[in-house]
Amino acid sequence: MQVIACIKQVPDTTQVQIDPKTNTLVRDGIPFIVNPYDTHALEECLRLKDRYGFKVTAVSMGPPNAEAALRKALSLGADRAVLVSDRVFGGADTLATSNVLTAAIRKLAEEDEVGIVFCGKQTIDGDTAQVGPGIATRMELEQLTLVDRIVELDVEAKKLIVRRKLEGRYETVQTVLPAMITVVREINRPRYPTVPMRLRSKEAQVEMWNNEVLQLDVNKIGLKGSPTWVSKIFSPQRDKGEMIGTGINDPKQVASLLLDKMVAKDIITV
Amino acid sequence: MVNIPFIILFAVSMGFFAYSLTKKIGLVRQGRPLNRTDRGGIRTAATLINAIFQKSVIRGSFGFNHALLFWSFLVLLLANGEFLLHGLIPRAAFIMLPAPVHHWLKLIFDIVSVLVLIAVIAAALRKLFHPLYKESRTAEAFIILGVIGALMLAYFGLTAFEIMMGWVPWQYAPFSALFSYVYIGLTPDGVHKLAVFFWWSHAVLLLGFINFLPYSKHMHILTAIPNVFFKLLDKPAIPQRENFESVKVLGAEKYQDLTWKDLLDSLTCTECGRCQVNCPATLTGKPLNPRTLIHKIKENMNAGETALVGEGEHQISKDAVWSCVTCGACMEVCPVFIEHAPKIIKMRRNMVQMNSDFPEELLNLFENMEQRSNPWGIAPSERTKVFSSVKAKDFNPEETEYLFFVGCAGAFDSRSKQITLAVAMLMDEAKVTWGTLGKDELCCGDSLRRLGNEYVFEQMALKNVEMFKARGVKKIVTQCPHCFTTLKNDYKQYGLEVEVIHHAQLLDELVRDGRLKVNNNHKKSVMTYHDSCYLGRHNGVYEQPRNIIKAITGKAPVEMERTKDTAFCCGAGGGRMWMEENMGERINVNRAQQALDTNAGTLCTACPYCMTMMSDGMKDLNTKSIFVKDVAEVLAEAVLL
Numbered sequence: 043m044q045v046i047a048c049i050k051q052v053p054d055t056t057q058v059q060i061d062p063k064t065n066t067l068v069r070d071g072i073p074f075i076v077n078p079y080d081t082h083a084l085e086e087c088l089r090l091k092d093r094y095g096f097k098v099t100a101v102s103m104g105p106p107n108a109e110a111a112l113r114k115a116l117s118l119g120a121d122r123a124v125l126v127s128d129r130v131f132g133g134a135d136t137l138a139t140s141n142v143l144t145a146a147i148r149k150l151a152e153e154d155e156v157g158i159v160f161c162g163k164q165t166i167d168g169d170t171a172q173v174g175p176g177i178a179t180r181m182e183l184e185q186l187t188l189v190d191r192i193v194e195l196d197v198e199a200k201k202l203i204v205r206r207k208l209e210g211r212y213e214t215v216q217t218v219l220p221a222m223i224t225v226v227r228e229i230n231r232p233r234y235p236t237v238p239m240r241l242r243s244k245e246a247q248v249e250m251w252n253n254e255v256l257q258l259d260v261n262k263i264g265l266k267g268s269p270t271w272v273s274k275i276f277s278p279q280r281d282k283g284e285m286i287g288t289g290i291n292d293p294k295q296v297a298s299l300l301l302d303k304m305v306a307k308d309i310i311t312v
Numbered sequence: 313m314v315n316i317p318f319i320i321l322f323a324v325s326m327g328f329f330a331y332s333l334t335k336k337i338g339l340v341r342q343g344r345p346l347n348r349t350d351r352g353g354i355r356t357a358a359t360l361i362n363a364i365f366q367k368s369v370i371r372g373s374f375g376f377n378h379a380l381l382f383w384s385f386l387v388l389l390l391a392n393g394e395f396l397l398h399g400l401i402p403r404a405a406f407i408m409l410p411a412p413v414h415h416w417l418k419l420i421f422d423i424v425s426v427l428v429l430i431a432v433i434a435a436a437l438r439k440l441f442h443p444l445y446k447e448s449r450t451a452e453a454f455i456i457l458g459v460i461g462a463l464m465l466a467y468f469g470l471t472a473f474e475i476m477m478g479w480v481p482w483q484y485a486p487f488s489a490l491f492s493y494v495y496i497g498l499t500p501d502g503v504h505k506l507a508v509f510f511w512w513s514h515a516v517l518l519l520g521f522i523n524f525l526p527y528s529k530h531m532h533i534l535t536a537i538p539n540v541f542f543k544l545l546d547k548p549a550i551p552q553r554e555n556f557e558s559v560k561v562l563g564a565e566k567y568q569d570l571t572w573k574d575l576l577d578s579l580t581c582t583e584c585g586r587c588q589v590n591c592p593a594t595l596t597g598k599p600l601n602p603r604t605l606i607h608k609i610k611e612n613m614n615a616g617e618t619a620l621v622g623e624g625e626h627q628i629s630k631d632a633v634w635s636c637v638t639c640g641a642c643m644e645v646c647p648v649f650i651e652h653a654p655k656i657i658k659m660r661r662n663m664v665q666m667n668s669d670f671p672e673e674l675l676n677l678f679e680n681m682e683q684r685s686n687p688w689g690i691a692p693s694e695r696t697k698v699f700s701s702v703k704a705k706d707f708n709p710e711e712t713e714y715l716f717f718v719g720c721a722g723a724f725d726s727r728s729k730q731i732t733l734a735v736a737m738l739m740d741e742a743k744v745t746w747g748t749l750g751k752d753e754l755c756c757g758d759s760l761r762r763l764g765n766e767y768v769f770e771q772m773a774l775k776n777v778e779m780f781k782a783r784g785v786k787k788i789v790t791q792c793p794h795c796f797t798t799l800k801n802d803y804k805q806y807g808l809e810v811e812v813i814h815h816a817q818l819l820d821e822l823v824r825d826g827r828l829k830v831n832n833n834h835k836k837s838v839m840t841y842h843d844s845c846y847l848g849r850h851n852g853v854y855e856q857p858r859n860i861i862k863a864i865t866g867k868a869p870v871e872m873e874r875t876k877d878t879a880f881c882c883g884a885g886g887g888r889m890w891m892e893e894n895m896g897e898r899i900n901v902n903r904a905q906q907a908l909d910t911n912a913g914t915l916c917t918a919c920p921y922c923m924t925m926m927s928d929g930m931k932d933l934n935t936k937s938i939f940v941k942d943v944a945e946v947l948a949e950a951v952l953l
Contacts, residue, residue, distance in 0.1 A: 054683065057691040075683055234675055237562055237665040237767045 043157040043197065044097040046147055047087045047120065048177070049080040051104050051111035052167040060277045076111045079162025082225045085232040086192070087160050088119045094197060096157065097121045099150055103131060103142050109248045117235040117243035124150070128252035130260055135268035136168070140176025142263055145256045147181060157197070159222045163188055171224070178222035186221055190228040318399045318515060325519040332526035333534075336579060339613050343572030346552070348542040355541050362649070363540045369647040372586045374438055377431050381460075384428045385533075391421045391467070392518060399515060407479055415484040422471065422485040425464045432461045444585040445603075452528055456521075463517050469494060469510035476503070532582045536648045539580040542573055543649035548640065548797060548850035551654040553805050554661065554766045563661025563764060567613040567620055570655060577650040578610035587642035587652065590874075592881045592903075593635040597896025600635035602642035602652045609655065621659050631895065633659050634671055638762050638886030639845040644877050653886075660764025674763060677890045682768050685754040686720040687890060695723045695751045702736045707747030709784035714739070714746040714818075717799065720755050721920030722791040727927065728920035732791050734948040735815045739789075741951060742827035744818070746789070752779065758794035761802060763887035770806075773798075777808045788812045791944075793847040793919045794885075800851070814847055815944050816918045820856035823863045823947070834864040834950045840912035841869040841943070842903065842926060843879035844919035857918050857943045864950040870910045880906060882929075884921035904929025907938065914939045916946060 053072045061068050076084075087098045100115035102108050103126040112123035126146045134142065147159060159181070161174030171187070178185035190207035193214060200219040205212050207226050235243075253263070261267055286303065287296035304310045349355075362368040366379035398405045406414045436457045439449055471488035472495065474480045482489040495503050525531055532539075554562050564570050587602035588594045594601045611626040621628050633656055642652045663669040670678075680689030696704070698718065707715045716739070722732040739746050757772035776799075780788075790796040793814055800812035822828045839861050847853045854876045861869045874880040883899030893899065904926055907915045915930075915938050917923045926940045 054691075056689075057684075057693060059693075073683065231672065231675070234668040234670075234678060236668050237556065240767065241556065 043094075044099050044150065044154045045087045045090055045157055046150065046159045047080070047084040047098060047100045047115065048143060048159065048161045048174070049084060049100055049102050049111055049115060050077045050162075050165050050167075051075070051102065051108040052077045052165055055166050058167075060275055062277075074107070074110065076114055077162050077165045077167075079164060079166075079225065079227065081162075081232045082227055082229050083160035083162050083223075084115055084118060084120065085230045086223075086225055087158075088233065089230065090158075090192075090195070091119065091121075094195070097154060099124065101126065101143060101146055101150070103127070103134075103139055103146070105132075106250075109250075112248045113243050113246070114235070116246045116248070117240045118233060119239065123246070123248045124251055125248055126251045126256070130253050130264045133265035133268060133271075134263060135270040136170050136172035136176055137269060138263050138265075138267035140173050140180055141267060142256065142258065143173065144177050144180040145258055146251060147177065149251075149256065155220075157219050157221075158202070159183060159220075161222070161224045163224045163226050174222060174224040181220075181222070184217040184219075184221040186215065186217065187224045188226050189223045190226050192223075192229075315399055315402065321515065321519060322396065322400060325523055329523050329526070332523065336526050336531070340572050340575045340579065342568045342613075343570050343575040344568070346571040346573050348573055351545060354545060355543075358543060358545070359537060359541045362647075363537045368540075368649070372584070372645060372647060373444055374435075375647070377434050377438075380427055380431045381435075384424045384431070387420060387424045388428070390417070395514065395518070415481065418471070418480050419484045421467070422487050425467050426487045429461060429464045432457050432464070444589055448583065448585055456524075456528070456530055459517055459521050459524075463514060463521070465491075466510045466514035466517065470507065470514060473503070473507035473510070529581065529583045531579050532648065535576060535580040536582075539576055539648050539650075542576065544651055547852070548801055548846070549643060549651045549654050550761075550802055550805075551657050551661070553770065554665075556767065556770075561662070562665040562766070563663070564620055564655070564658035565662045565666065566618055567609060569662070570609070570620075570658060574609070574651070574655050574658075575613060577648075577655075578606050578613060580648045581606040581610070581650060582648070583607060584647065586645040586647065587650075590641040590645050590878055592637060592639060592641065592883065592899045593896075595880075596899050596902055598631075598635040599629055599895065600632040605632065605652060605656070606650055621663065628659065630663070630669070633663065634891065635895070636886050637845070637881045637883060637888045637899070639881035640849045641845075641878060641881070644849050657762060657764055660762075661766050662764070664764040665767055670763070671891055673892055674887070674890060677759065677763075677887075678765055678768065681755060681757070681760055681765075681772070685772065686724060687755070687759060688720070688724055690724050692754075693751050695753055696748075698723050698729045698732050699736070699748070702733050702740070704736065704750075705745075705747040706750055707783060707785065709786065712745045712747035714744060714787050714789045715780070715783075715785045716746040716748050717756075717788050717790045717795050718748055718753060719790060719792040719795040719920070721924075723753070725920055725924070727923055728791070731920065731923070731942040731944055734942065734944040735789075735791055735819070737952060738819055738822070738828060738944060738948055742822040744822070744827075749779070749783070754779070756795045756798040758798045758802075759887040759890060761798065762885070763890075773803055773806045777803055777806045780808060780810065786810055789818050790814055791920070793844040793851075794921065797846040797850055814851075814853060814856075814918065816847065816857040816860065817853060819944060819947055820859045823860060828947070828951050830863050830947075830950050831953075832950075833953055834946060835866055837865050837914055837946075838912045839865055839869045839914040839916050839946065840872055840907055840910045841875075841916045841918075842872070842882065842907060842922055843876060844917065844922050845879070845881050845885050847918055848879055849877055857916065860943045860947050861916060864947060869916065870912050872906045872910055874906060882917075882919075882922040882925035884925045889921050889924070898929070898932065900925035900929035901932045902929075904933055908933065908935060912938065914941055914946060916941060916943045918943050 051074045054075045057072050059068045090096050091098045098120045099122040100112055100120040101124045102112055106127055109125055112125055116123050126142055131142050147156060159177060164171035175185055186204050188206045189204045191205040193205055194203040202219055202221055203216045205214045286299045305312055366382055369375045369378050394406050406417055439453060443449055468488045468491035471485045472492035475482045475485055475489050476492060525533055561569055583603055585603055591602050605628055608626060608628050612620055615626045617626050621630055621633055636656045638653045640653060677687055680687055684692055705712055718732055721728040754772060754776055757769040760769040788799055788810060796812060796814040841857055841861060858869055880903050882903055915926055917926055930940060
């Protein structure tokens with residue numbers, strides 16, 4: 043059985059700025075990182091590998107330079123890395139992306155049964171949280187989002203119990219394999235690659251699949267297959283804060299002013 | 313008359329001694345290669361000064377007593393050589409020499425033997441009543457002292473017999489002559505028997521002592537002199553680069569992964585304890601003790617263990633490995649120049665690189681360093697924001713003399729940014745031209761290297777060296793001693809040979825040359841100075857920051873008890889800046905208290921880490937009686953205000 047980690051290479055958004063004239067992201071010289079939530083998805087796959095001996099395959103759709111993200115996955119212990127990359131995939135929204143990734147995962151499943159597909163809960167650049175559920179829908183997988191703990195996994199009985207971290211509460215749900223899980227950061231602490239693994243991953247092969255391999259209808263992929271497109275990006279104007287109180291001379295007074303303010307703005311209730 | 317029993321005893325002893333020695337040499341040879349035979353002249357000189365003339369021994373506690381013993385032993389080598397030779401070949405003896413030579417030799421031996429006896433008694437008394445550390449009162453230590461004392465007594469007994477036989481005039485062996493009272497009242501046969509007893513006692517003790525050496529801390533009698541010869545000549549002590557291409561095990565997993573010199577160090581340690589009484593980790597109750605660290609490497613090697621780090625009896629605990637601040641105090645005071653810190657870094661390298669085994673709070677640091685080239689993970693584009701009130705040019709070799717390497721703390725840490733501005737304004741005031749690399753500046757990688765993440769450090773070092781070369785950098789001034797030492801020393805291993813100075817050096821020079829004029833603002837201030845380990849001990853910059861204080865206050869800084877080469881670390885070196893300190897007392901609070909004890913009004917630092925640690929320490933002590941400021945800031949107050 044194999045588990046799949048879907049990972050995306052994203053610009054390091056803490057360093058991204060928006061060009062005020064063109065309203066587009068200034069990406070020049072901005073380093074790319076692996077989407078932080080996806081590192082937790084991969085880590086969970088690796089933990090299942092350590093425990094059950096599953097094969098871990100990392101899959102990404104993106105431009106050729108996204109190979110770096112997959113190489114990082116290999117350095118952390120993924121057994122196989124597939125980069126789905128083709129100009130015709132470009133400009134995809136979440137629907138077209140999940141179409142392509144679904145096709146890639148189906149193809150992987152032909153070789154080895156896929157037990158669980160892991161995704162991060164969302165990416166830090168698009169923030170839609172739609173691609174994971176999109177894959178689940180198209181692959182007809184059980185859909186478990188916002189998972190912060192795998193409570194039980196019984197491979198024989200194909201039973202899976204997970205805990206979902208929702209706002210203000212947890213929800214424990216049971217389902218059957220195969221399933222798609224999106225993870226939150228709390229699920230684990232990603233490992234750090236050892237140097238021998240890094241060196242090995244340098245030599246390792248990242249498979250490149252284009253549309254000749256996947257044979258998808260061009261109307262379902264890329265720009266053509268994308269019903270949504272971004273019409274505008276802008277930085278919201280932030281209201282400047284105000285100085286209240288008299289500083290360190292009277293901390294008590296400052297604290298009570300702050301409390302009043304928060305109550306007034308309905309941030310807290312007394 | 314041939315002494316058959318002695319010849320047998322001698323042969324067996326020497327055979328066993330040779331066997332022991334071969335075995336130890338075999339162990340040392342298992343270490344990794346390292347070139348320590350270059351610059352023979354300097355090595356010979358260092359050996360003469362420190363081993364033969366005992367400089368490094370005498371400077372420490374009770375050192376003169378050891379020097380006395382050592383020099384006496386050198387003289388007595390002659391006497392004992394004669395003793396053994398005479399035992400083997402009865403005709404070969406000093407008595408065959410011309411009488412004056414023989415007599416004078418006897419006189420020298422007599423005096424020296426008394427000195428040894430006094431030194432041995434002094435050593436035993438010190439060990440009993442005022443040892444450097446309590447655990448040094450081992451049976452072994454007292455037995456060895458006892459054996460040496462007994463050897464001297466046996467010698468007196470023998471020489472007394474020679475006097476009685478008329479072979480030596482009593483005036484040439486006055487102390488032995490006094491000892492002849494032991495023969496009083498004996499029959500001629502009894503006298504002879506007692507003399508024979510002294511002779512055999514001397515023989516057995518001497519040969520026994522020689523054979524005991526390789527199995528005790530007194531091995532240093534054999535290894536200390538070579539260990540001084542092979543000592544590290546270029547400070548600071550940094551382990552070599554890793555060979556990522558061909559070496560299978562990175563860092564030190566087993567004792568064989570250390571260098572032969574590291575292993576020789578372990579056989580040379582005398583367990584004197586000078587390291588541990590200067591170690592900030594030991595003194596604040598951390599699980600690290602530099603003496604036991606070295607001792608455990610020896611035991612680990614003797615026991616043929618398969619891992620250096622672990623919880624076994626002959627293993628070094630992980631907590632000990634992570635407790636080191638790499639301040640170098642242990643190495644500074646070690647009389648035989650043992651290099652402790654590089655061994656710890658090699659163990660860290662193994663843990664981090666082979667097993668990703670490190671305290672969890674370091675994960676963020678490692679990721680931030682690799683992704684954003686600074687410890688906090690702040691966007692590199694923010695680097696230039698520090699220069700809002702002061703204009704910074706881009707470095708350009710034609711227009712700017714110095715590359716001002718601001719450093720991560722200098723660019724991102726709000727307190728250290730003020731120091732950056734002080735340095736910049738002072739350089740402008742003195743018409744020194746300087747430029748920065750702006751947002752292209754990368755972290756030097758100091759913390760990564762001290763924490764053993766050599767792989768990522770190497771990538772950063774290579775990038776930096778390439779950038780410095782591409783931009784034609786010839787002179788660098790840094791705001792931080794960690795950048796300073798890394799650029800200056802570590803990067804030599806990557807082919808960078810440029811002039812690197814710390815701002816304290818530059819500012820001292822500018823004051824001395826009159827390019828910065830000092831006013832009276834600080835004339836009444838009383839300041840103390842906290843040495844940064846990587847500025848002071850590792851790079852010998854002790855005086856320049858003190859000169860600055862002297863220039864502005866008109867007097868030398870008041871010194872803390874632990875100062876200059878035995879200064880106490882702030883607790884943030886060796887990557888400890890980024891780690892929790894949850895064992896023992898806090899090092900920074902300890903040091904802050906030492907500064908308070910001087911009653912100075914200002915504590916001067918010259919390092920952003922020291923600044924953070926000392927400011928926090930003062931907060932912990934809940935005191936407002938002392939300012940913590942960088943030397944650049946106090947200078948700026950006396951030049952610009």
